[in-house]
Amino acid sequence: MSGADVADGPKPRFFEARRKVFPRRVDGTFRRLKWAIMAVTLAIYYVTPWLRWHRGEYAPDQAVLVDLAHRRFYMFSIEIWPNEFYYVVGLLIMAAVGLFLVTSAVGRAWCGYACPQTVWTDLFVHVERAIEGDRNAQIRLDRARWGVEKIAKRGTKFAIWLLIAMTTGGAWIFYFADAPTLAREFVTGTAPFVAYSTVGILTFTTFTLGGLMREQVCIYMCPWPRIQSAMMDEKSLAVTYKDWRGEPRTHGLKRAQAHEAEAAPSLVRLAQGEKVGDCIDCNACVAVCPTGIDIREGPQIGCITCGLCIDACDEIMEKVDRPTRLIGYTTEADMKLARAGGTPMPPLKRLLRPRTIIYFLIWAGIGCGMLFALGTRTHMGVSVLQTRNPLWVRLSDGDIRNTYTVKVRNMEGRPRSFAVSLSGIDARMWTDGGSRETAGRTVTINVPADRVAKTQIFVVAPAQGPQRSELLFTVTALDGQKTAASDGSYFERPEGNP
Amino acid sequence: MADNKRIDAATGTSTVGHEWDGIEELDTPMPRWWLVILWATVVFAIGYCIVYPAWPLLHGATPGIWGWTSHGQLARETAQENARRAPILAALATTPIDRLPSDPKLLAAAVEGGRSAFKVYCVQCHGSGAAGSRGYPNLNDDDWLWGGDLKTIQQTITDGIRFPGDDKTRMSQMPAFGRDGILNPAEVDDVVSYVRYVSHQEAASAAAKRGKTLFANNCAVCHGPDAKGNRTVGAPNLTDAIWLYGGDRDTLVQTVTNARYGIMPAWGHRLDPVTIKMLAAYVHSLGGGEADPAAPAVAAAQAGENVGR
Ligand code: SF4
Numbered sequence: 001m002s003g004a005d006v007a008d009g010p011k012p013r014f015f016e017a018r019r020k021v022f023p024r025r026v027d028g029t030f031r032r033l034k035w036a037i038m039a040v041t042l043a044i045y046y047v048t049p050w051l052r053w054h055r056g057e058y059a060p061d062q063a064v065l066v067d068l069a070h071r072r073f074y075m076f077s078i079e080i081w082p083n084e085f086y087y088v089v090g091l092l093i094m095a096a097v098g099l100f101l102v103t104s105a106v107g108r109a110w111c112g113y114a115c116p117q118t119v120w121t122d123l124f125v126h127v128e129r130a131i132e133g134d135r136n137a138q139i140r141l142d143r144a145r146w147g148v149e150k151i152a153k154r155g156t157k158f159a160i161w162l163l164i165a166m167t168t169g170g171a172w173i174f175y176f177a178d179a180p181t182l183a184r185e186f187v188t189g190t191a192p193f194v195a196y197s198t199v200g201i202l203t204f205t206t207f208t209l210g211g212l213m214r215e216q217v218c219i220y221m222c223p224w225p226r227i228q229s230a231m232m233d234e235k236s237l238a239v240t241y242k243d244w245r246g247e248p249r250t251h252g253l254k255r256a257q258a259h260e261a262e263a264a265p266s267l268v269r270l271a272q273g274e275k276v277g278d279c280i281d282c283n284a285c286v287a288v289c290p291t292g293i294d295i296r297e298g299p300q301i302g303c304i305t306c307g308l309c310i311d312a313c314d315e316i317m318e319k320v321d322r323p324t325r326l327i328g329y330t331t332e333a334d335m336k337l338a339r340a341g342g343t344p345m346p347p348l349k350r351l352l353r354p355r356t357i358i359y360f361l362i363w364a365g366i367g368c369g370m371l372f373a374l375g376t377r378t379h380m381g382v383s384v385l386q387t388r389n390p391l392w393v394r395l396s397d398g399d400i401r402n403t404y405t406v407k408v409r410n411m412e413g414r415p416r417s418f419a420v421s422l423s424g425i426d427a428r429m430w431t432d433g434g435s436r437e438t439a440g441r442t443v444t445i446n447v448p449a450d451r452v453a454k455t456q457i458f459v460v461a462p463a464q465g466p467q468r469s470e471l472l473f474t475v476t477a478l479d480g481q482k483t484a485a486s487d488g489s490y491f492e493r494p495e496g497n498p
Numbered sequence: 499m500a501d502n503k504r505i506d507a508a509t510g511t512s513t514v515g516h517e518w519d520g521i522e523e524l525d526t527p528m529p530r531w532w533l534v535i536l537w538a539t540v541v542f543a544i545g546y547c548i549v550y551p552a553w554p555l556l557h558g559a560t561p562g563i564w565g566w567t568s569h570g571q572l573a574r575e576t577a578q579e580n581a582r583r584a585p586i587l588a589a590l591a592t593t594p595i596d597r598l599p600s601d602p603k604l605l606a607a608a609v610e611g612g613r614s615a616f617k618v619y620c621v622q623c624h625g626s627g628a629a630g631s632r633g634y635p636n637l638n639d640d641d642w643l644w645g646g647d648l649k650t651i652q653q654t655i656t657d658g659i660r661f662p663g664d665d666k667t668r669m670s671q672m673p674a675f676g677r678d679g680i681l682n683p684a685e686v687d688d689v690v691s692y693v694r695y696v697s698h699q700e701a702a703s704a705a706a707k708r709g710k711t712l713f714a715n716n717c718a719v720c721h722g723p724d725a726k727g728n729r730t731v732g733a734p735n736l737t738d739a740i741w742l743y744g745g746d747r748d749t750l751v752q753t754v755t756n757a758r759y760g761i762m763p764a765w766g767h768r769l770d771p772v773t774i775k776m777l778a779a780y781v782h783s784l785g786g787g788e789a790d791p792a793a794p795a796v797a798a799a800q801a802g803e804n805v806g807r
Pocket residue numbers: 239285288289290291292293294295302303304305306307308309310
């Protein structure tokens with residue numbers, strides 16, 4: 001039991017006020033990488049709904065469209081129907097396995113670079129800096145009394161944030177309707193209520209989460225860090241302060257240089273033969289960290305592995321003329337090796353290990369399977385539902401009639417005709433539009449573009465026969481394309497027939 | 499318990515004072531926004547209770563300041579739905595039933611409306627799948643006592659069969675040949691043999707031969723000389739495979755001896771004409787519906803052709 005009595009400790013608090021984080025501006029490899037990724041992801045997000053893709057007169061011309069009303073999902077030349085939801089499931093599984101793969105290889109890369117929370121926060125932080133200045137100016141403004149300057153700066157900042165937040169929510173709705181039409185409706189006030197409410201909600205959440213709460217979302221609200229931490233192992237990359245190189249720290253640049261010259265060994269008490277560490281305790285790594293943590297305290301859940309502290313420290317190391325990457329992406333295994341004085345594992349060997357290879361094979365396997373299924377699908381389908389009440393009907397001439405609801409899917413953007421034929425038993429059929437006089441062994445069903453046609457089909461067969469026989473409805477496209485689909489069912493007769 | 503509280507040396511946070519197998523819980527305060535959200539939900543709940551009906555009283559509940567009730571919402575939604583259906587119902591009201599097939603959309607709406615009305619008014623006798631039962635006709639088959647075209651079905655539903663209290667109901671009565679002494683039991687047996695012969699249930703026999711004469715003298719007036727029935731009086735076709743009460747010997751002896759007198763209620767007294775029209779359309783769609791017997795003649799006459807009579 002290590003602990004002191006509470007009497008002389010701090011008073012219990014009901015809540016903890018947020019420790020404000022004012023990340024300093026930094027430039028470097030990872031900052032530039034982040035800029036590039038931000039530009040690409042935001043561009044994809046904003047531009048995608050406006051891409052056009054001609055699909056003919058019966059289908060929308062939007063390249064990527066989630067058409068909830070008609071339950072269709074369009075993505076370039078691919079059109080997904082609700083019954084093909086397994087493609088979406090496949091994509092989700094690929095995303096999950098892909099995450100395992102990426103995390104086991106390069107750690108929490110998602111958090112630091114691709115997560116929308118990170119991207120939008122970065123954008124907001126940048127706007128903030130443009131208006132309020134860098135870290136020190138921001139701290140000064142935050143402490144300053146409310147006055148014209150503070151109101152003006154905060155007001156401008158919030159206004160721009162609000163604009164960004166609105167365009168974020170605004171872009172989202174265009175994925176669910178024809179973008180140009182919706183845009184026109186939106187500004188003229190005739191868009192559906194759900195469009196306005198969606199934009200409202202997303203504006204609010206973007207503003208609050210990206211602008212005001214920032215690192216609080218990553219540390220307290222998001223489950224991802226916990227999950228990703230569980231998926232990492234000792235060979236996954238993580239941002240690491242190389243304490244074996246940095247410690248013991250010196251304080252300040254000048255003192256460091258003094259140490260270097262071995263002019264003033266008394267400034268830091270060193271054991272006999274010990275060398276001073278590379279870290280000059282300049283706090284640059286802490287100042288630039290968007291989540292406000294000190295990476296020198298070791299790996300922690302607050303670190304989103306954005307790499308900005310690496311850029312900051314590299315800058316310092318160059319100034320004091322020491323090797324860079326005192327903070328860097330390192331694996332736990334390499335860290336142990338380095339502490340013991342060994343050389344790190346070559347990157348290729350580290351990346352190609354059974355774990356990553358298996359993840360990759362699963363991931364690629366699902367992807368290839370889906371591509372194959374997409375390439376070979378028939379753009380049509382049939383499902384047969386037997387009427388079970390009544391199961392059979394005796395007709396006046398003694399024959400037995402069964403009834404089926406046949407749904408034929410035409411998944412192409414033009415009207416098509418299909419022939420439905422029957423096999424398995426000697427029977428004749430007609431649709432609800434016809435009569436027994438018109439019965440034959442096939443019927444023709446016309447299906448509008450991109451729709452499902454539901455037809456009642458009556459099948460009649462002699463009463464003599466087994467009580468239950470299998471039968472198969474086969475649907476063939478009549479437009480010359482050799483595509484067919486079939487669905488089985490049963491023909492039922494009354495009990496006691498031979 | 500408070501005595502056990504201590505400051506954790508590593509974090510500088512006080513512990514809550516519990517200990518499980520040497521593991522202690524830190525009394526880490528939650529972030530402020532968390533608390534703010536908690537209070538926001540409390541405020542929201544209070545506002546909700548003021549705005550909407552919330553607290554149960556002896557009769558009902560507090561009304562809420564906006565006057566919203568679930569009953570009111572239901573009434574509004576029902577009114578909306580009724581308004582949506584109004585044009586369809588109006589079109590159904592003005593379209594004669596024999597014109598429905600030429601308007602597939604309207605016909606489909608009528609069939610769906612009839613399906614739900616059937617579940618309310620008709621399933622008690624005809625069964626939920628309209629398959630009927632002994633004494634109650636199966637509406638799925640192609641055998642009709644009084645006729646199976648749209649118009650006739652509509653008439654049957656409106657005025658019923660042998661329904662007392664409806665002037666236009668269709669009447670007919672089979673004589674109780676045995677009970678009233680028109681035929682003696684041996685003769686009834688012979689007639690039954692004959693009927694079973696014409697319906698291919700029995701081979702020709704001396705009894706059937708005797709029954710043939712008896713049938714011609716007593717039954718043919720309604721069931722027709724060839725026993726194929728007569729729809730104007732609802733006399734069933736005796737040569738087909740469908741039996742309303744059963745085609746076995748015992749049942750047929752019963753039928754000939756005591757006669758049958760099936761009654762169907764006249765729904766014109768209870769249901770509006772549109773509902774009846776929808777019911778007729780639904781029954782017609784079950785697979786046995788017949789074409790309008792007058793239609794070809796009309797079409798031919800319109801084409802200016804002289805239909806041979
Ligand atoms: S510690 Fe470094 S890598 Fe981690 S969040 Fe802070 S700046 Fe980014």
